[in-house]
Amino acid sequence: MSSEQSWWQTAVVYQVYIRSFADGNGDGIGDIAGLRAKLPYLGRLGVDAIWINPWYPSPMADAGYDVADYRDIEPSYGTLDEAQSLIAEAHDLGIRVILDIVPNHTSDQHMWFQAALAGEKGARERYHFKPGRGEGGVEPPNNWRSIFGGPAWTRVADGSWYLHLFAPEQPDLNWGHDEVRAEFEDILSFWFDRGIDGFRIDVAHGLVKVDGLPDGVDPSVDAAPHSMLVFGDRHPAWDQDGVHEIYRGWRAVADRYTPERIFIAEAWVSSNERLARYLRPDELHTAFQFDFLRSPWRAEKLREVIDDAIGSAASVGAPPTWVLSNHDVTRTVTRFSRSQPDQLIETDWERARWSAEEPDHDLGRRRARAAALVQLALPGTAYVYQGEELALEEIEDVPDDLRQDPTWVQSGFTDVGRDGCRIPLPWKETNAPYGFAADPGATTWLPQPDHWAEHSVEAQERDAESTLNLYREALKLRPSLWRDAGDLKWLTAPDGVIAFERGAAQCWVNTGSTQVDLPDGAVVVLASAPGVETVLPVDTAAWLRTEWGL
Numbered sequence: 001m002s003s004e005q006s007w008w009q010t011a012v013v014y015q016v017y018i019r020s021f022a023d024g025n026g027d028g029i030g031d032i033a034g035l036r037a038k039l040p041y042l043g044r045l046g047v048d049a050i051w052i053n054p055w056y057p058s059p060m061a062d063a064g065y066d067v068a069d070y071r072d073i074e075p076s077y078g079t080l081d082e083a084q085s086l087i088a089e090a091h092d093l094g095i096r097v098i099l100d101i102v103p104n105h106t107s108d109q110h111m112w113f114q115a116a117l118a119g120e121k122g123a124r125e126r127y128h129f130k131p132g133r134g135e136g137g138v139e140p141p142n143n144w145r146s147i148f149g150g151p152a153w154t155r156v157a158d159g160s161w162y163l164h165l166f167a168p169e170q171p172d173l174n175w176g177h178d179e180v181r182a183e184f185e186d187i188l189s190f191w192f193d194r195g196i197d198g199f200r201i202d203v204a205h206g207l208v209k210v211d212g213l214p215d216g217v218d219p220s221v222d223a224a225p226h227s228m229l230v231f232g233d234r235h236p237a238w239d240q241d242g243v244h245e246i247y248r249g250w251r252a253v254a255d256r257y258t259p260e261r262i263f264i265a266e267a268w269v270s271s272n273e274r275l276a277r278y279l280r281p282d283e284l285h286t287a288f289q290f291d292f293l294r295s296p297w298r299a300e301k302l303r304e305v306i307d308d309a310i311g312s313a314a315s316v317g318a319p320p321t322w323v324l325s326n327h328d329v330t331r332t333v334t335r336f337s338r339s340q341p342d343q344l345i346e347t348d349w350e351r352a353r354w355s356a357e358e359p360d361h362d363l364g365r366r367r368a369r370a371a372a373l374v375q376l377a378l379p380g381t382a383y384v385y386q387g388e389e390l391a392l393e394e395i396e397d398v399p400d401d402l403r404q405d406p407t408w409v410q411s412g413f414t415d416v417g418r419d420g421c422r423i424p425l426p427w428k429e430t431n432a433p434y435g436f437a438a439d440p441g442a443t444t445w446l447p448q449p450d451h452w453a454e455h456s457v458e459a460q461e462r463d464a465e466s467t468l469n470l471y472r473e474a475l476k477l478r479p480s481l482w483r484d485a486g487d488l489k490w491l492t493a494p495d496g497v498i499a500f501e502r503g504a505a506q507c508w509v510n511t512g513s514t515q516v517d518l519p520d521g522a523v524v525v526l527a528s529a530p531g532v533e534t535v536l537p538v539d540t541a542a543w544l545r546t547e548w549g550l
Helices: 032-037 039-045 081-094 112-117 176-191 243-254 272-279 290-294 299-314 362-379 406-410 456-462 468-483
Strands: 012-016 049-052 097-101 153-155 161-165 198-201 263-264 286-289 320-325 381-385 496-503 505-510 520-525 540-546
Touching: 039 081, 081 097, 081 286, 097 176, 112 299, 112 456, 112 468, 198 381, 263 496, 272 286, 272 299, 286 299, 290 299, 290 320, 299 496, 362 468, 362 496, 362 505, 362 540, 406 520, 406 540, 456 468, 468 520, 468 540
Parallel strands: 012 049, 012 381, 049 097, 097 198, 198 263, 263 286, 286 320, 320 381
Antiparallel strands: 153 161, 496 505, 505 540, 520 540
16 A cells, blocks of 8 residues: 555544634634635644534534535535535645544434425335334333433324434434435445545444344443443444444445545444454444543553554554544543543543532643643554644533533433533634634624633744644654654553653653653653653653664
């Protein structure tokens, strides 16, 4: 395979949550025009590709993950012609473009589901419609729970029920139906023909359900429905072996194209061994390594996660894919701002945002900066969620009446959901909307905090020691220092510290409680804190070169 074809094996990909990235028309909602205007910023940052969250027409019951039409653009974001121009302009800058695809469910406004509700012959077979249980069918067909809270079933006018593992506005597709499979393979081709370089697959582990849709984990035993995402082997809705046949078909579509088109799986499964199954040579190319995201700030856990991820990916000849944050989880700064557990976080919803412990965001920023250097030094690919390069924290006090995440309502107003990591970015050192919107008087779709001017792109560009400039320097150095450096070898390090080398470069990170000496005969190339030369402070990482590697 040529170096051009294998770009995805070592790429740094920037996640664009389009509603919150940049607003080009002044309506307070991010759009394609705003993204096109900021492409030079992404080029200067040094990323290899961008992944754009769903930009398809949608009623926005779940911020675009309820897709009404997979072959067009949401009007509030722009047009198909604008999307085509964006793809070309990104490519001119050497930036590939990856889209989100949502195959587990459609919007309830999708023409297929509307046809199902209207009683069109055969239309309901594309979804999971079932009669209810109990006298008169008044009980749901099984005990499955929605990821957002409440039952995973909604009853329609004729008394039957349909499955939705997420919001009621997101009915699950029946992937046992040949028409569903053919439709999505055609959707892939539609976008590949327009120059898209790949897809991130939403809920990649959820397409196939056990025949008959039997009851799953007893809700009285497992009261947190969200754990179904992680413990896929415990529930008949998740990580069934039938998904792999689907992805073999998708891979056949991608393999028809030159240059190479690729897939990235969002698969919350029970083990890295299960995850590796998605990455066999005739299936998907990469899959997010969520254990890295779930790891506490503890050296022994980080090392354990790194070893497991590298070994499992290597068993099927795939690169590991590292992620510290995304649009569904608490931002890294806030996750590291509180005391750290001894084990991996069991589910994405057991987040520190509900902790009574006051966050120390200065501490969180030190740790987040250090974690970024670890991520970017590891072999494989790395994904950076927008705003991580600015060290933005989770906004935990979004007013209840302004919350948008369906989790808030479906959980009975007990789960605040994911809005806090989706706040529109600050670009200018002004008042809100901080240059996010073309109209300085615009009201953003989620409210921005009063103090974000100091974290804006404009403010950080003036500060040589800012997190933005740390990311820029790290991404500038990464190709020569780490990209082709070879396998990882662990070095002997004090308690609370992990250290590894790849080629002539070393990465050291101190998660302990005391500073440690760095090795003799090595030069600090980059550190997450200023002034690091011979001693590594607590909550700091450093990249080193050995003298013979200079």
